[in-house]
Amino acid sequence: MKINIDVNTAEFKRAMGVAESQVKYAASRAINAVAEKGQKAVQAEMRKVFDRPTEWVINSLRLKRSSKAQTKLEAEVAFKDRNSAESSRTMVEPHVVGGSRRFKAMEARLRGIGMLPAGWFVVPGAAAKLDANGNMSRGQISQVLNVLGSYTEAGFNKANINTVRRLAKGGLKSSQYGQFGFTYWVNPVGGKRSGRLLPGVYQRVQTGFGSSLKPVMVFVKSTSYKKRLDFYGIVQRTADASLSTEFTSAFNEAMRTARFSQQGSLL
Structure with missing residues (x-):
């Protein structure tokens, strides 16, 4: 330029x-x-x-x-x-x-493990934690990438298996009303639920009265x-x-x- x-x-x-x-x-x-x-x-x-x-x-x-x-x-x-x-x-x-943007580092990692197809991008979902500037927080990005096994640095996976399990559960706890907290769940592009649910990474939120899905990262075809x-x-x-x-x-x-x-x- x-x-x-x-x-x-x-x-x-x-x-x-x-x-x-x-x-x-x-x-x-x-x-x-x-x-x-x-x-x-x-x-x-x-x-x-x-x-x-x-x-x-x-x-x-x-x-x-x-x-x-x-x-x-x-x-x-x-x-x-x-x-x-x-x-x-x-x-x-x-x-x-104008036009489409380049892909980000987290998108490169997701593509590297086959989670995000070529030509697809990531945008924040309703459950994404945003910083003061409206961007998805680095902490949550790191957490999601750890869970998905793609957060690597110089070829070394920074999350050991216990860390992955703990992050994946999202602090899932038990009480007299049952389990509450959340787990991460991925709806892949072209998955069985793609017709009813946007592809992406979700939090499956557990309460004493049931569960619900909230999008953290949504996969979109283009931006x-x-x-x-x-x-x-x-x-x-x-x-x-x-x-x-x-x-x-x-x-x-x-x-x-x-x-x-x-x-x-x-x-």
Whole structure:
């Protein structure tokens, strides 16, 4: 998600005639200043178009700075991409380009054990525990993945058999009225109850008067997003509005600090 900035402006041409040796340094500084402004402008827009975005989302943009040592001067504002399964791009990019999002880490794990077919995604169910930002809590995700045997790290399953049994029961206890608490139950895609019940992971809640099923994770065929974040437009407009000023300022500063007899300015 890169935007190239053309510095072949009138100010640039004039600067070449004054002190060519300082132009590249000034252009690099100007490009970096514009990229920083673009990053901040996109972050400000995120707070407007997203509902209670987390700081992880707001800070999902990385900035790769320009250097005068480069043959081709360029800076880059892009989304962090830690790995192919779960990253800032996974979460935010669909709101920029529209269409279906990439799959998340938990979805990759569910697919790895054959629980979630290709092309299917996970959305929170009515029994999902949500954090302050409306996302499914990490604790509950870990619990479900432990129960399903898919919560692994570096090839090591973090849950031993006793932990799995305890989590699967969900604190199921007995009383004079019978058992109460919940157990986890999975309705697979294409399962016998798919016609009456959405595929997904459920809590089978037990009370002294019977049991009921409450969805924790629901498996859906696809997720579609509308374009909400004008990433490209924001950065491009920022560049168009500020590049000339930033270059002039950087060049004049370079001229004030340069150690040579010929002095010049674009003022």
